[in-house]
Amino acid sequence: MNMNICVCIKQVPDTNRIKIDPVTNTLVRKGVPSIINPFDTYAVEMAAKLKEEYGGKVVVISMGPPQASKALKVCLSVGADEAYLISDRAFGGSDTLATGYILAGAIKKIEELEDLKFDLIFCGKQAIDGDTAQVGPQIAEQLGLAQATYALDVSCTNDHTIVKREVDGGYDTVLVQTPAVVTVVHTDQMPRYATYSTRSEAKKKQVHVLSSAELSELDLAQCGLSGSPTRVVNTYTPSVQKLGIMIEGSSTTELVDKLVGILDDKRLL
Amino acid sequence: MESYNTLNQEIIDELRAVSDHVLVGSAINPDYAKDEMPIYGTHMPDLVVQAHSTQEVSDVMKVCYKHSIPVTARGAGTGLAGGAVPIFGGVILDISPMNHLLGYDLENFVVNVEAGVLLKDLQDDCITKGLMYPPDPGMKYACLGGNVATNAGGMRAVKYGTTRDYVRAMTVVLANGEITHFGATVSKTSSGYSLLNLMIGSEGTLGIITELTLKIIPAPKATASIIVPFKDLKTALSAVPKFKMAHLDPQAIEFMETDIVDMTERFIGRSVFPKQCNGEDIHSYLLITLDGSSDEDLDEQIDQFSKVCFDNQAMEVFIAETPSQISNAWAARSAFYEAITDEIKMLDECDVVIPVNKIAEFIPFVNEIGAELGLDITCYGHAGDGNIHIYQCSNTMSPEEFEERNNKFFDVIYAKAVEYGGEVSGEHGIGNAKMKYLEESIGKTNVDLMEGIKRVFDPKMILNPGKVCHRL
Numbered sequence: 001m002n003m004n005i006c007v008c009i010k011q012v013p014d015t016n017r018i019k020i021d022p023v024t025n026t027l028v029r030k031g032v033p034s035i036i037n038p039f040d041t042y043a044v045e046m047a048a049k050l051k052e053e054y055g056g057k058v059v060v061i062s063m064g065p066p067q068a069s070k071a072l073k074v075c076l077s078v079g080a081d082e083a084y085l086i087s088d089r090a091f092g093g094s095d096t097l098a099t100g101y102i103l104a105g106a107i108k109k110i111e112e113l114e115d116l117k118f119d120l121i122f123c124g125k126q127a128i129d130g131d132t133a134q135v136g137p138q139i140a141e142q143l144g145l146a147q148a149t150y151a152l153d154v155s156c157t158n159d160h161t162i163v164k165r166e167v168d169g170g171y172d173t174v175l176v177q178t179p180a181v182v183t184v185v186h187t188d189q190m191p192r193y194a195t196y197s198t199r200s201e202a203k204k205k206q207v208h209v210l211s212s213a214e215l216s217e218l219d220l221a222q223c224g225l226s227g228s229p230t231r232v233v234n235t236y237t238p239s240v241q242k243l244g245i246m247i248e249g250s251s252t253t254e255l256v257d258k259l260v261g262i263l264d265d266k267r268l269l
Numbered sequence: 270m271e272s273y274n275t276l277n278q279e280i281i282d283e284l285r286a287v288s289d290h291v292l293v294g295s296a297i298n299p300d301y302a303k304d305e306m307p308i309y310g311t312h313m314p315d316l317v318v319q320a321h322s323t324q325e326v327s328d329v330m331k332v333c334y335k336h337s338i339p340v341t342a343r344g345a346g347t348g349l350a351g352g353a354v355p356i357f358g359g360v361i362l363d364i365s366p367m368n369h370l371l372g373y374d375l376e377n378f379v380v381n382v383e384a385g386v387l388l389k390d391l392q393d394d395c396i397t398k399g400l401m402y403p404p405d406p407g408m409k410y411a412c413l414g415g416n417v418a419t420n421a422g423g424m425r426a427v428k429y430g431t432t433r434d435y436v437r438a439m440t441v442v443l444a445n446g447e448i449t450h451f452g453a454t455v456s457k458t459s460s461g462y463s464l465l466n467l468m469i470g471s472e473g474t475l476g477i478i479t480e481l482t483l484k485i486i487p488a489p490k491a492t493a494s495i496i497v498p499f500k501d502l503k504t505a506l507s508a509v510p511k512f513k514m515a516h517l518d519p520q521a522i523e524f525m526e527t528d529i530v531d532m533t534e535r536f537i538g539r540s541v542f543p544k545q546c547n548g549e550d551i552h553s554y555l556l557i558t559l560d561g562s563s564d565e566d567l568d569e570q571i572d573q574f575s576k577v578c579f580d581n582q583a584m585e586v587f588i589a590e591t592p593s594q595i596s597n598a599w600a601a602r603s604a605f606y607e608a609i610t611d612e613i614k615m616l617d618e619c620d621v622v623i624p625v626n627k628i629a630e631f632i633p634f635v636n637e638i639g640a641e642l643g644l645d646i647t648c649y650g651h652a653g654d655g656n657i658h659i660y661q662c663s664n665t666m667s668p669e670e671f672e673e674r675n676n677k678f679f680d681v682i683y684a685k686a687v688e689y690g691g692e693v694s695g696e697h698g699i700g701n702a703k704m705k706y707l708e709e710s711i712g713k714t715n716v717d718l719m720e721g722i723k724r725v726f727d728p729k730m731i732l733n734p735g736k737v738c739h740r741l
Contacts, residue, residue: 070564077590190541193587196571
């Protein structure tokens, strides 16, 4: 049983290194390196593991500017077989709806080009720059496929996929009809390291680029900024509230009295 | 032997008159009695001043000098040789509240900080500005003042040198309370004795460092960390000198064995290092960071580096390229010490430094002596600069038995290190823990010179008495 898997990845700014301009409320991106969205690295690892177990092909795709091909090359060194960059000025400024539409169109095109059908489409559960967690489910809707979100683990039968999903306080296990879209959280399986040889092989491979010309079936009115219904009305930095009050005093009775006084003032008693 | 006065109410009142941050009695946190190695002795101070300014330090020193009260400077208390432990009681001058980053001078590539700024805070702040403060000791929550006072080394010393190489100038409060400045924001100097360099590594015995001007550099454009597994430690260590011989200049070259890696992964709760390679068990690793001026430069270095590794019997070359892989690998390395203390009841450590080309024969010797004495030995450290951290551990011996065997171990190991041309401490310092071995390795004449220097700086010998060269 072969499992062909498409993994959607995104190159994002390293949000651990990013600050918010207190005046304009926008991200200060200067000098901040781009990284592969961390959840996506777990999705790539999950795909690579399934390929080892069942055979098949792992194709990694990303929509973004030409420099995103660097992220795709890294994926080629840790288990992906082919890489496609979906890049066109017409796609710039897409919101999640337009992105889901474009990626779904690209996935169909790649199935044609690679002469295969994907059994699974993986995404990270969300990108750390937007945190919407919408693109995976939107791809599933666009393609008319089943979807399972927040996956910790995936195993496969002939026509079904068993997904262990992270939920509050534990996990649940669901059975979905294959093909399906699965979004992946941080799992116990650390993304593997590239080795010297896998990295050298990856360097020799080409990242295929698909523009609007190759994806001619897409309706450009549904792509890019003009095809995106989302409007950002306002962004702001949540105010930081200082927590914790230190109560000082010389005796336990005094401390307790002060505490009771504070609670009483706040009408908590 | 000097005689010191004990604090009485009158002196306490004098100190309260110059400082609003005086703690006495039960207000003193018991942590002030120790650093990270209580095995070298603990002692509560009689009074703690949580200093907020150079002037406050100066005023406190004037009172202590007048009354001959011992004073021990303390930062975050993360030392490993007893340096911040007030073995004579007296006053602890805690400079950790002096934690302000005072500003960058980017035309001269320096940063001004108060001595209580944490290493991690400076490193993180530099990174957001595309800069790097290269010294990188394992304990990121140490104060920079303490780093300077012990000439802390760390992982990146291989390429960038130790803390000493990054101190341009400092503000110091002398034993009598006088405030002075050593060094300048210049790249070179030939202006008499370097008082600045005397202060670096002086462990609070010559003066109290309150502010620092530190050199910074532009951050490298690209970095990668590489994990190189080997079948045994000797093969791993034998590869180390070959990198420089091949004109490679890694930022860091750390060595470790599977036992410490397993212990650390249990401690941090996740698996970071590969355990097998092509079906074979891994026994030792080198963890390396390469940096380059561009992605292409780094790529070329990785290729060359991998070739040297394979030529020297590396089982594989694993490349950590994503920030999370890099930070996980180094966070695990930084957690080694905490992981050991989490599982071991009795331990002592040896921070010896020897010539790089001797490590491969030294470590097996260390393990052999440990086995003879029934001590569990864990070694890791900076293969690239010859600084090894050896941990003598036991969960079964009585404290007396451990001490006896441990002392025998130290005698043999330090003697061997000296025979190889090494020194007692690479980066942790002497404190009160390693004084005997310092004198054995550098000789009485040299320790006398050190003590003479101390006496000039500190005629009443009140600064951190009983440490480094001040024999009791």
